[in-house]
Amino acid sequence: MSRAPLRRTLGAVAVLALAYTGASWYAGALAQRSIEAWVAQANQDIQSEWAGPGAAPAVQVLSYARGVFSAQVRYAFHFQDEHGKDQTLTFADALRHGPWPWAAVRAGIWRPLAAYSQVQPQPGGLWQPWFDALGGKTPWQADSQVGFDGHVVSLWRFAPVRTADGQLDFSGGSLAVDYVAQTRQTHVTGTAAALTIQDAATGGRLALQGLALDSQTTRSGDTGLQSRQRLSLKQARVQTPAAGELVFDDPALSIAAARTGSLLDSRVQYDLGQVRAGTQALGSLQLKASAQQVDVAALQPLLLAWQRIQARRGGADDQPLSAVDEQLLRERVLPVLASAPVVSLDAFTWTNAQGKTRLDARAQFRPVADAVPQTLGAVIERGIAQLSAGASLSKPMLLQLVRQSQGGGNPDMAVALFSMIFDQYTARLARAGLVRRQGDDVTASLRYADGSLTVNGAVMSPADFLARAGVGLGME
Secondary structure: OOOHHHHHHHHHHHHHHHHHHHHHHHHHHHHHHHHHHHHHHHHHHHHHHOOOOOOOOEEEEEEEEEOOOEEEEEEEEEEEOOOOOEEEEEEEEEEEEOOOOHHHHHOOOOOOOOEEEEEEEOOOHHHHHHHHHOOOOOOEEEEEEEOOOOOEEEEEEEOOEEOOOOOEEEOOEEEEEEEEOOOOEEEEEEEEEEEEEEOOOOOOEEEEEEEEEEEEEEEEOOOEEEEEEEEEOOEEEEEEOOOEEEEEEOOEEEEEEEEEOOEEEEEEEEEEEEEEEOOEEEEEEEEEEEEEEEEHHHHHHHHHHHHHHHHHOOOOOOOOOOHHHHHHHHHHHHHHHOOOOEEEEEEEEEEEOOEEEEEEEEEEEOOOOOOOOOOHHHHHHHHEEEEEEEEEEEHHHHHHHHHHOOOOOOHHHHHHHHHHHHHHHHHHHHHOOOOEEEOOEEEEEEEEEOOEEEEOOEEEOHHHHHHHHHHHOOOO
């Protein structure tokens, strides 16, 4: 019997083994380069957005032990807590190299991969109470598929946990991440059934049900970014000993942002849903706010300077600024004004069965030349291009809130008193030209620009406005 076929078979197996070993080594090298690039990009993103008083949080690769078929990686996340104390969270990554990592095959994933990653937190630090509550078991694990084209699919699973003191009760949840390298687009979705947090010091309690997260971010160039995030809840319950319990049905938070270079445009919308206090239906609340042309790179030094000044002053706002601090703030304000930013409360609305009350405001700024010495106050005054505000108050809506706020008191008496005061002051302000009364609604609009006020379409000086306000409020 010829041994040639056996030798050819063994030779083919050896070639395949050698080829797979080479491919696995290449996949491991590719995975390491990708991880190092991700860590560098994460730190760059954090640094570019950070405006806190201390050092920016940072991700660090503590160790990277790479073999042919696998690697053991340890990460650290460094940050300062709300008390300014340095904290570190550590993670361990059991990384399996491609093209067919056995851990991925066992999970039913047959497509070729550069790597298959399984990350878990390590005991210690702020993780420790979570580990203790789970008897030493890991509180979460992230399994990630890393493709040769840079495509990453990750699934995070969070274990249910209840701390011994009862201050945290979490149902567990999941988070899915899909990153497409070619388009630099990241899509994140997450769900959790319930989360309850209690504060033993204040007796407060926050209970959330039906949490859902949907986020999408697309990057372009070094600093270009477009993103949208939405966090929705089935219900939120907030309870304090003083105010009792408030219930919010179907609340949601939506954020959209676009950044080009250092300029940021953003919009935020809070939908607090239907609000209830006990058996009382208080209506629905919505808040919309936005900002345009905000120079983030210029805003960060201003915020840092102000936070450090406040820290030196012990948070006291009634103390005048020193000449040095005023000059420092002046220097930090000028670059912020240079981009002509706009900040606005687009709408705050409160609607109940009896009507709707709405408020809005807008501040538009402009560049200020640094040619001549100016005080901080003069810079801010010259930097205001326009201020505007509007209001629409529904008397029946407000009366309904007054009635509901009485609890066990006499609601009719309180409603009658509020109605009388409301009519008295709105009539005075209407005669002064500061508001308009249209049936049960009271409206007002105000615009300030270049030292002049326009109130409900009528132009007047700030001194005239203050005089009219004094008459309308009975302060003459």
